[in-house]
Amino acid sequence: MEHYKVTLSEQERAELQAIAGKGTHAASKVINALILLNCDQAGGRAERSRTCDIAAMLCVSERKVDRIKKKFVLEGLELTLNRQSAKCEYDLKIDGRLEAQLLALSCSAPPEGQARWSLRLLVNRLVELELIDTVSHETVRRTLKKNELKPWRKVGWVIAPQANAQFVAAMEQVLVPIDAKHPVVCMDETPRQLIRETREPVPAEPGRPERHNYEYERCGVCNVFMASEPVAGRRLSKVTERRTKLDWAEFVQDIAANYPDAERITLVMDNLNTHTPGSLYEAFTPEEAKALWDRFEFVYTPKHGSWLNMAEIEINVMVAQCLSRRIDSIETVRSEVAAWQVRRDHLQAKVNWQFTTKDARVKLKRLYPTTSS
Structure with a gap:
């Protein structure tokens, strides 16, 4: 026994036949019209066409046929033919005032014992402050997304200092035009752990990445020196067992040998306790140390000036590209770094360094100390 029976009037039947007979309507509207026409009790088709037969004929599900019949009986022809029914009205959980309070709360310090705000922490805080009785974390998420705010995220950034003459002097000493006689070379170093696998990794297969055991054996450490002339696309690397004053002095000597035609080399580096002219005198004779020092102009990156x-x-x-894996011997590190350097030099890879002194005096004007005329 059918719970909902479709009985069309002459006007409704004519309207549905017009919709089904013309190809200017949406497909969903035509299908709904055909369902109603085939379910019409007044047309005498109820006994001949059961719901399953109508569904098979129109290539739709029986549930859709029953749904259209129910919608027609309860809501009428107009709402049945159109895909969207009357819009439901919902109470606005977060109005403009509450939204402003939520944004201010998100930008404030999190509660004690919490590193950052989460959606559920914000929901609980809104309720505790009696700003709202109940609200879902999804509603809060949509509000934050609309305002492009993610309080649970934090990124590292260099916060520029205020007007600082030392910073400006070091910056303008680095931002100089390309000059083969006076190259600007940047130098840095990084320690690396030597790590051995305790079990053989499982090779990659289609649909399965390479797998490494979480256990490993520590085999010591090494140090990698790196000197780079960013604009020219040249670099020099060296792997050492330690990073003592002697190691740094010998690497400076290697840099000087790599620029035999340079009159003076500007060497940019951080202010580590080994990066001093005194290290040259501890490694070489006074004559050799003085001759080497005369070829360089040391520039130490100021605070907030690591860029x-x-x-x-x-x-x-x-x-x-090269060392993001487990390597257990310093000899392997040396061979791998040397191969990486050869390939990188062959590609003539450069740093896209387009910042000049002229640009700095305009874009970073606030960093320059004011002088009285």
């Missing part, structure tokens, strides 16, 4: 040292970018590229 002036482009060797950090080269080291990050080297680690990502």
Whole structure:
């Protein structure tokens, strides 16, 4: 026995036949019209056409046929033919005032014992402050997304200092035009752990990545020096067992040998306790140390000025492309770094360094100290 029976009037039947007979209507509207026409009790088709037969004939499910019949009986022809019914009205959970309070709360310090705000913490706080009785975390998420706010995220960034003469002096000493006689070379170093696999890794297969055991054996450490002339696309690397004053002095000597025609080399580096002219005198004779020191002009990156040292970018590229795996011997590190350097030099890879002194004096004007005329 059918719970909902479709009985069309002459006007309704004519309207449905017009919709089904013309190809200017949406497919869903035509299907709904055909269902109603085939279910019409007044047309005498109820006994001949059961729901399953109508569904098979129109290539739709029986549930859709029953749903259209029910909708016609309860809501009428107009709402049955159209895909969208009357819009439901919902109470607005977060109005403009509550939205402003939520954004202010999201930008404030999190509760004690919590590192950052989460959606559920925000929901609980809104209820505790009696700003709202109940609200879902999904409603809060949509509000934050609309305002492009994610309080649970934090990124590292270099916060520029206020007007600082030392910072400006070091910056303008680095931002100089290309000059083969006076090259600007950036130098940095990074320690690396030597790690051995305790079990053989499982090779990759189609649909399955390579797998490594979480256990490993530590075999010591090594140090990788990196010198980079970013604009020219040249670099020099060296792997040592330690990073003592002697190791640094010998690497400086290697840099000087790599630029035999340079009159003076500007060497940009961080202010590590080994990066001093005194290290040269501890490694070489006074005559050799003085001759080597005269070939260089040391520039130490000031606080908040690590971006002036482009060797950090080269080291990050080297680690990502070459050393982001477990290597258990310093000899292997040396051979791998040397192969990486040869390939990188062959590609003439450069740092896209387009910032000049002229640009700095305009874009970073606030960093320059004011002088009285």
